[in-house]
């Protein structure tokens with residue numbers, strides 16, 4: 001199996017070749033999406049942009065809305081912010097969830113044509129590696145969504161390192177990768193006490209390696225993407 005990395009927020013030309021694209025967003029989109037699915041949601045629809053999300057919600061009047069803008073503040077009027085801690089306490093049994101976020105969802109939409117597309121985070125990392133191996137993937141591209149000019153994105157790089165190590169068959173302990181999530185530039189904002197919408201509970205969940213034993217393949221349904 002061959003591996004490459006693509007940094008979503010870098011301007012220079014980068015290639016993301018291969019049969020499998022794994023978009024990683026540990027803080028917080030795909031930790032949130034995993035919690036939503038674990039809490040019984042029927043489906044998560046990742047939609048780019050608040051206006052398009054509002055239009056999608058108008059087509060699905062019973063859907064639950066989850067969203068945040070760049071920096072992590074919730075979208076006003078939505079049912080939930082991009083907070084796994086908040087969603088962990090919600091009963092979402094049978095619900096459709098429409099989700100918009102500034103980085104993770106954008107990463108999925110950018111690679112929506114990939115032959116096999118996964119959303120991944122540390123909470124489902126081992127299951128993601130298992131699913132990729134079972135698919136017979138030959139070349140895997142990891143998309144790092146959390147690196148910005150003011151953030152190292154190491155929470156996502158750590159997750160990519162962990163999944164790649166598992167796919168290489170290495171015997172790895174997830175603890176050091178979880179610690180990198182806590183120590184990352186963005187991770188530290190969740191304990192600084194100066195970002196009211198970035199809760200310590202979100203970070204603790206996001207750093208809980210292999211909390212869930214399912215992967216999150218992303219499917220195309222007409223013009224929409226969906227995770228089930």
Ligand SMILES: O=C(O)[C@H](CS(=O)(=O)O)OP(=O)(O)O
Pocket residue numbers: 025027028029030068069070071072073082101102103104105145146
């Ligand atoms: O809501 C979040 O935690 C982040 C904020 S930002 O876009 O990284 O500033 O969004 P996400 O898409 O989950 O990375």
